[in-house]
Amino acid sequence: xxxxxxAEAMVEQISDGASITIGGSSLSRKPMALVRALxxxxxxxxxxxxxxxxxxxxxxxxxxxxxxxxYAFVGFEVMGLAPNFRRARQNSNVTFEEWTEYTVMAGLDxxxxxxxxxxxxxxxxxxxxxxxxxxxxxxxxxGGETLVAVPAIHPDFALIHVNYADERGNGVILGDGHIxxxxxxxxxxxxxxxxxILHGDELQRFGRDVQIxxxxxQGVAELPWGAHPTGCAPEYRADLRHMEEYMEATxxxxxxxxxxxxxxxxxxxxxxxxxxxxxxxxxxxHV
Amino acid sequence: xxxxxxxxxxxTMAHQFSGEVMVSSVTAFGALAALVAKKTHAPELxxxxxxxSGMEVTPLPTLxxxxxxxxxxxxxxxxxxxxxxxxxxxxxxIWINPAQIDQFGNVNISAIGPWxxxxxxxxxxxxxxxxxSHLSQIFYYVLHHNPRSVVSxxxxxxxxxxxxxxDQLLGRSGAPSLxxxxxxxxxFSGPGGSMAILSLHPGVTREMVQERTAFPVSGFTESIxxxxxxxxxxxxxxxxxxxxxxxxxELLSGDKAAEKFVAIYERERQALHxxxxxxxxx
Numbered sequence: 001x002x003x004x005x006x007a008e009a010m011v012e013q014i015s016d017g018a019s020i021t022i023g024g025s026s027l028s029r030k031p032m033a034l035v036r037a038l039x040x041x042x043x044x045x046x047x048x049x050x051x052x053x054x055x056x057x058x059x060x061x062x063x064x065x066x067x068x069x070x071y072a073f074v075g076f077e078v079m080g081l082a083p084n085f086r087r088a089r090q091n092s093n094v095t096f097e098e099w100t101e102y103t104v105m106a107g108l109d110x111x112x113x114x115x116x117x118x119x120x121x122x123x124x125x126x127x128x129x130x131x132x133x134x135x136x137x138x139x140x141x142x143g144g145e146t147l148v149a150v151p152a153i154h155p156d157f158a159l160i161h162v163n164y165a166d167e168r169g170n171g172v173i174l175g176d177g178h179i180x181x182x183x184x185x186x187x188x189x190x191x192x193x194x195x196x197i198l199h200g201d202e203l204q205r206f207g208r209d210v211q212i213x214x215x216x217x218q219g220v221a222e223l224p225w226g227a228h229p230t231g232c233a234p235e236y237r238a239d240l241r242h243m244e245e246y247m248e249a250t251x252x253x254x255x256x257x258x259x260x261x262x263x264x265x266x267x268x269x270x271x272x273x274x275x276x277x278x279x280x281x282x283x284x285x286h287v
Numbered sequence: 288x289x290x291x292x293x294x295x296x297x298x299t300m301a302h303q304f305s306g307e308v309m310v311s312s313v314t315a316f317g318a319l320a321a322l323v324a325k326k327t328h329a330p331e332l333x334x335x336x337x338x339x340s341g342m343e344v345t346p347l348p349t350l351x352x353x354x355x356x357x358x359x360x361x362x363x364x365x366x367x368x369x370x371x372x373x374x375x376x377x378x379x380x381i382w383i384n385p386a387q388i389d390q391f392g393n394v395n396i397s398a399i400g401p402w403x404x405x406x407x408x409x410x411x412x413x414x415x416x417x418x419x420s421h422l423s424q425i426f427y428y429v430l431h432h433n434p435r436s437v438v439s440x441x442x443x444x445x446x447x448x449x450x451x452x453x454d455q456l457l458g459r460s461g462a463p464s465l466x467x468x469x470x471x472x473x474x475f476s477g478p479g480g481s482m483a484i485l486s487l488h489p490g491v492t493r494e495m496v497q498e499r500t501a502f503p504v505s506g507f508t509e510s511i512x513x514x515x516x517x518x519x520x521x522x523x524x525x526x527x528x529x530x531x532x533x534x535x536x537e538l539l540s541g542d543k544a545a546e547k548f549v550a551i552y553e554r555e556r557q558a559l560h561x562x563x564x565x566x567x568x569x
Contacts, residue, residue: 025339027351028354051367052413071411072411072412072413072414073410073411073412073413074410074411075409075410075411078350078351081408081409081410085408086407086408089398089405089408090404090405090406090407090408091404098397098402098411098412100412100413100414100415100416100417101367101371101413101414101417102371102374102414102416102417103416105367105368105371121420121421121457121460122416122417122420122421123416123420124416124420124447124452124456124457125419125420125444125447125448125450125452125453125456125457125461126412126415126416126419126444126445126446126447127397127402127443127444127445128412128416128444128445131402131403131443146455146456174358175340175354175357175358176337176339176340176341176354176357176364177340177364177366177367178339178367179367181366209364231351231354233354233355233357233358234354234355234358234359237351237352237355237556238351240350240351240552241552287352287355287556287559
């Protein structure tokens with residue numbers, strides 16, 4: 001079955017109030033082209049679920065379309081704190097739930113395994129348990145030990161970006177896998193963008209690097225540079241120059257609106273043109 | 288041989304590694320410490336290229352190229368499940384650089400001020416709760432030892448230190464082992480698992496430590512040891528592995544840091560390709 005869709009057709013299926021888990025990690029392989037399409041769709045009251053969040057969480061918070069964020073981390077790694085996330089955390093009505101890296105994985109895994117929770121020791125002795133109302137402590141029925149019960153996370157949608165995919169929805173990830181596989185399996189509907197669509201059996205030569213299986217995928221879009229401004233190893237690195245521009249733009253409302261006009265309210269081809277076109281991107285970012 | 292503070296700290300951090308365990312390379316300091324250890328006293332270390340992947344690589348500190356290092360060196364890709372299984376099995380070591388650490392070794396990377404309405408929202412606990420509930424050795428480093436970073440009590444416990452709650456729920460798994468700062472090396476073997484001095488860096492006095500710590504530090508006996516200086520071999524390893532001096536970034540601030548940052552960003556692809564000529568996968 002051919003599952004190719006445009007980014008616009010994918011986000012059309014997402015409704016207001018949906019919960020969306022997003023793959024990648026901070027400045028690495030975030031499905032930014034899909035996230036920009038989601039931003040243009042006008043969908044609002046979204047719940048975002050990330051392990052290590054970055055520009056995708058920050059952009060959607062900056063557009064005011066998010067009501068809740070489940071996260072273990074949101075930041076720009078070497079670039080420092082994420083400005084809209086920081087602002088929203090310090091003063092907004094957005095609900096933030098701080099989880100941890102493994103507990104986000106365990107929550108998605110519990111959904112995949114169709115169990116209500118998974119136990120762990122992670123979080124014991126920390127204040128995460130005090131501020132996160134989703135966790136409970138339970139007593140091990142065998143040994144009597146205190147453990148944390150991590151509830152299943154059931155995302156409506158997953159958005160991920162991979163190196164290569166085929167039209168049926170198999171996906172190849174060549175750099176760090178992050179938690180994309182868990183996102184794809186746990187969500188009711190998974191939309192995947194890729195740098196390039198491969199045909200026939202070209203994809204199968206990648207063996208174990210075919211990490212996303214088509215039985216979990218509902219839509220595929222070919223969007224070259226679709227992770228920009230985050231990186232997509234081993235092809236292109238994160239665009240720290242652009243991240244700097246982004247961070248400056250979040251500093252005041254006028255510049256923030258101008259940034260949106262230039263970078264969000266444009267289609268993917270126009271976006272790439274504004275980044276210097278494909279040649280410019282290659283010379284600045286190809287590794 | 289002349290050396291700088293970053294090199295002293297990295298060599299000191301390197302001495303802590305031992306055995307056949309995975310070592311995460313989250314920061315330049317941590318990556319270089321792992322490399323020094325592997326090339327000197329701990330050859331069995333499995334050093335990662337990034338926080339989560341690329342086993343069996345030689346780290347090259349960069350701003351954007353960790354995963355590319357895995358590719359050009361044909362490092363072994365790992366999944367996040369494999370990383371966390373290594374943590375749960377206590378086969379993982381990491382040097383964590385918290386925003387705050389307190390006298391009982393609790394650490395904070397989540398928020399300054401109350402978590403619900405922070406004065407400064409930081410990044411979130413990430414994987415520190417996993418580390419501080421499972422690993423038999425937990426290492427911290429702080430670059431600017433002062434009363435705002437080495438505090439009486441952290442504003443938020445992202446990682447579990449010593450205390451009654453640990454004793455009841457976790458035992459020694461994930462307890463703080465060591466803290467290296469720009470002033471000295473500290474353990475958490477003082478009264479009630481509190482911070483105690485182990486050694487002072489060359490030129491640092493006990494008064495300086497006490498002035499720049501928000502609580503009384505214990506362990507000041509008559510003769511406090513001085514942190515050993517890095518050897519010529521250790522310095523050579525650090526300098527060769529970090530030609531762009533990414534390690535210096537962590538200690539700089541303001542314009543100097545910004546200038547160095549841009550210089551590294553513009554030059555690091557070339558540095559990578561000089562060290563490991565690129566090969567295409569398809």
